[in-house]
Amino acid sequence: MASPAHEPQILKRPATRRLVATSFLVAFLFMLLPWSGPWLLLRPDLMVLLLVYWTIREPMLMGGWIAFCLGILADTADSSTLGIHALGYSLSYFLASHFRPRILSFYTANQALHILPFIFASQLVTTATALILKFPLPDWLWWLQSPFTALFWLVLPALLERQGALSDPPRVS
Amino acid sequence: MAIRTPELFSRGPSPLARLVFYCALAIACIVVDYRFHQLDAFRKALTVLIYPLQEAANLPSLLIETVQQAIESPQALQAENDLLRARLLQEADSAQQFHAAETELNALRALLGLRQQQPASHAIAEVIGMARTPFAQKILISLGQNSGIQPGAPVISSEGLVGQVTAVNLFNSEVTLLTDKNQALPVMVVRNGLRAMAFGSGAPGTLSLPYVPIASDVQAGDTLVTSGIDGLYPPGLSVGQVKSVERDSSSAFAKIQCVPTGAVLRHRYVLVLSVPPRPQEGPLPNLDEQAPAETLPAKPARKPKKP
Numbered sequence: 001m002a003s004p005a006h007e008p009q010i011l012k013r014p015a016t017r018r019l020v021a022t023s024f025l026v027a028f029l030f031m032l033l034p035w036s037g038p039w040l041l042l043r044p045d046l047m048v049l050l051l052v053y054w055t056i057r058e059p060m061l062m063g064g065w066i067a068f069c070l071g072i073l074a075d076t077a078d079s080s081t082l083g084i085h086a087l088g089y090s091l092s093y094f095l096a097s098h099f100r101p102r103i104l105s106f107y108t109a110n111q112a113l114h115i116l117p118f119i120f121a122s123q124l125v126t127t128a129t130a131l132i133l134k135f136p137l138p139d140w141l142w143w144l145q146s147p148f149t150a151l152f153w154l155v156l157p158a159l160l161e162r163q164g165a166l167s168d169p170p171r172v173s
Numbered sequence: 174m175a176i177r178t179p180e181l182f183s184r185g186p187s188p189l190a191r192l193v194f195y196c197a198l199a200i201a202c203i204v205v206d207y208r209f210h211q212l213d214a215f216r217k218a219l220t221v222l223i224y225p226l227q228e229a230a231n232l233p234s235l236l237i238e239t240v241q242q243a244i245e246s247p248q249a250l251q252a253e254n255d256l257l258r259a260r261l262l263q264e265a266d267s268a269q270q271f272h273a274a275e276t277e278l279n280a281l282r283a284l285l286g287l288r289q290q291q292p293a294s295h296a297i298a299e300v301i302g303m304a305r306t307p308f309a310q311k312i313l314i315s316l317g318q319n320s321g322i323q324p325g326a327p328v329i330s331s332e333g334l335v336g337q338v339t340a341v342n343l344f345n346s347e348v349t350l351l352t353d354k355n356q357a358l359p360v361m362v363v364r365n366g367l368r369a370m371a372f373g374s375g376a377p378g379t380l381s382l383p384y385v386p387i388a389s390d391v392q393a394g395d396t397l398v399t400s401g402i403d404g405l406y407p408p409g410l411s412v413g414q415v416k417s418v419e420r421d422s423s424s425a426f427a428k429i430q431c432v433p434t435g436a437v438l439r440h441r442y443v444l445v446l447s448v449p450p451r452p453q454e455g456p457l458p459n460l461d462e463q464a465p466a467e468t469l470p471a472k473p474a475r476k477p478k479k480p
Contacts, residue, residue, distance in 0.1 A: 136375030
């Protein structure tokens with residue numbers, strides 16, 4: 001992530017398409033693990049987290065249709081009605097791209113707090129749709145999913161950012 | 174690496190218009206899938222596509238299980254083996270009696286000119302895991318369309334009825350447990366033959382009988398079995414045990430909670446029964462001539478829904 005304005009600027013190399021695609025693949029595999037019981041309710045939604053992350057970090061690579069397709073994939077993986085996650089993810093994408101300049105001006109920990117509403121919006125929309133379709137509300141642990149997901153924001157820069165090297169001149173993304 | 178130049182002036186529809194478009198598309202998807210079930214083929218194709226990933230994601234737990242089995246002591250395995258042998262011997266008695274009774278029943282049915290009971294075919298399936306949706310009670314089993322599994326088929330375990338196949342993919346199927354909120358089945362109290370409808374409560378491990386009149390003879394501890402009145406579940410399958418009966422004079426119905434015997438998530442293997450042939454519609458067949466059974470698959474008792 002870009003550092004706050006009063007910090008010395010460290011130039012970040014732009015992420016490649018391959019890195020973005022691989023990160024989504026790993027998040028999808030994580031989603032497909034055999035979760036059950038309370039762990040299923042607490043399972044961090046890394047797909048929406050990465051969607052928000054890449055929308056803020058590499059807006060040129062992301063788009064509304066990617067959010068929609070990821071949502072349809074998540075619905076298939078979770079064997080839920082097609083479109084429920086797509087609705088939530090589309091909303092998260094819009095919020096992330098709208099508030100992108102504001103988020104970029106914070107430290108990583110502050111960013112985690114600020115992206116929490118985007119992730120929570122997705123969860124809220126998903127839950128509301130399920131309730132409208134007359135499905136029972138899950139246990140209260142379900143509401144801890146978004147904060148739990150936002151915690152993973154703290155480790156994302158370490159995993160996905162590469163500092164610029166002299167041999168390979170960096171560009172501002 | 175391609176240089177991406179940021180656009181100074183955004184072209185195309187505004188972000189808000191795009192959001193509205195994608196939300197409308199998602200809502201259309203939800204309506205078409207939930208209400209009209211028109212996206213089943215699309216979902217099936219997607220499931221086949223993600224099947225290799227699904228298998229890859231199951232590898233870690235499979236590995237842990239293999240290691241656990243490898244380090245399990247031979248004594249424990251021997252003890253389990255002995256237990257199973259003893260149980261088989263106990264069951265052998267009732268199985269033989271059952272066969273004799275079945276032959277006798279079919280002979281009597283033939284005398285009366287009634288349709289013979291079709292022996293249900295079955296397939297043993299491995300439970301892959303729980304479906305990953307927090308809104309429904311479902312499990313995934315290892316047999317699918319390639320093994321001839323039909324939607325609507327009853328699924329049982331060694332303890333009793335587990336649920337019903339609600340979605341069949343190419344290599345696996347989804348079984349909705351009895352305890353799912355959208356499941357209902359006709360049951361019978363073994364003690365006195367009282368019939369009732371049991372509904373899933375949405376919470377794991379609870380069934381409720383909401384429409385039993387307050388004066389009915391139901392007690393805590395009563396055993397419930399399927400009544401077979403719906404023509405889908407064979408009669409006599411164990412469903413559960415009545416846990417509590419509350420009679421409130423302000424309501425016409427008693428509040429009855431049950432504990433399911435089979436619909437719990439601890440089985441490794443389950444048995445998928447075949448969908449019984451649909452009974453002939455129209456006027457009743459003449460008792461003197463034997464009516465051939467139709468081979469149309471029966472529809473599930475309730476259309477399965479997905480969150």
